[in-house]
Amino acid sequence: MKPLPVELDSLACERDQRELFASLSLQLEPGEVLQVAGPNGSGKTSLLRIMAGLLPPSAGDMRYGGESVFSGVGRENWRQQRLYIGHAPAVKGALTAEENLAWLCALSRPVANDHIWQALEQVGLRGFEDVPCHNLSAGQQRRVALARLYLEQHPVWILDEPFTAIDKAGVAALETHILQHAARGGLVIMTTHHGLEHLPGVRCLDLGQVG
Template sequence: MYNGARLIRVFDVPEYSGRTPVNMSHPPRRSGVKVKPLPVELDGLACERDERELFASLSLRLEPGEVLQVAGPNGSGKTSLLRIMAGLLPPSAGDMRYGGNSVYHGAGREDWRRQRLYIGHAPAIKGALTAEENLAWLCALSSPVGTEQIWQALEQVGLRGFEDVPCHNLSAGQKRRVALARLYLEQHPVWILDEPFTAIDKAGVTALENHIMAHAQQGGMVIMTTHHGLDHLPGVRCLDLGQAN
C-alpha cells in the first residue's frame, strides 16, 4: 500500500539543445500552443483496482511549461493515474482541478477534455483505415485538419510515403508513429502520453524529445509515463509512485 508518492525535480542536466524535429522545413501549420494551459492541481488523489490500493493521498501542482514523468514499478498505477488525469477513469478519492475547476464534474469536465490530448499505450489506430484516414478521423473529434497538414505531420514522424497505406500493414512502431503524428496537428495545450517512446527508433526518440521540449518551452504542459530515461532533458519533474513520502 502506498500513502502518496515522492516528487523529485531533476537538476544539473545539460542545457536543451533547442534542435527542432526532423524535416521542419515545412512544419504543419497547426503545431504549437495556441492557448497556454492553466495550472493543474491534484488534491489527495487515490486509486483502487480489484480491491487493491495503487496509490493514495497524491497531491501536486503543475504549471504551464512543465514536463512531468510518472515513474514506478509495474503495477504501481502509472497508467491508471494517466487515465484518471485524462478524465477517463474516476479516482477512488480526491479531486483534480484545472484552473480551479474540477475536471470530473460539470463545465470543468468538458473544458478539460477540450484542453488535453491523451495518447494511450495502445495506439488507437484502426487497421482498415490508412494513416491519413486515421488522423483525419481522430482530429475530427476536436478540430478538422486538411490533407496537406496530415501529410506534413506524417513526414515529421518519418512516415512520408505511408499516407495511403492501410494501417494493418504497418509495424507496431509505425502505428505508434501514426498516433504520435497528432502531436503535430492538434493544438491542445496539455499532452498526456502513456509510453510515447515505445517501439520507435533512435531518430524518432530524439525527434519526439525535441518536440516535447519545444511544446513545454512554448508554455504547454506534458504528463507522461516512460521507461525511457529523461535525465538528459532539463527541468523534467519525476513523480515516483513506488516511493512513499
C-alpha cells in the first residue's frame, strides 16, 4: 500500500452556529507527523472526526491522492486507508483483550491470533490476553486499543489523544512507533496535550491561531 498525500482544501467546521475553524488548507506528504494543537473547544476533535469521515464538514473538501474523501470512490478508498482511534477506545468490557482486537481488526481485515498476542506483548499487556477488559485499568484499556497500531496495515493514522492515561514508558514506546510509521512513509495526524517538541520532524497545526 503506497501512501499518498492528504490535502485539506478550505475546510470549515461549524457546531451549533459556532464556527470552530474556517478555510483550513493544508498539504500533508507521506512520512509526516502532524500534531493538531489548540486550546479546549478549538475544534481539534472535530477536525479529526471530519478527517476520519465521521462528521461532514460545513464547507470545503479533503482529498487523498487527489480524490475527495467525502464522496464516491474516494470515500470507499479512504475507508481502507485510514485508521481512526478516538477518545473512546472502543474496547468492550465484557470481552477479553484478544477478542476485542480480533473484532476491531476484522472491521477492516481479519488478523491471526499470533499477531494479536505479539501486538499485546508490544504494548506491555503480556499475560492479560484472556482477561475481560473491565478488569483492566483505564491505561491498560487504552493500550488494548492502541495495540491496533501494531496490527493494522493502514498508511494513515488519525489518533485523538492517544496518550491519555498511558504511563511515561508507554508514551515513549508509542512515540517511537509513530516515528517508525512515518519513516516507512506513513502519515500520522494526532491531537495530544503531551508535548511532542522533542521529536524530530513533527509538524504542528495550531487551531487556536487558524480561527
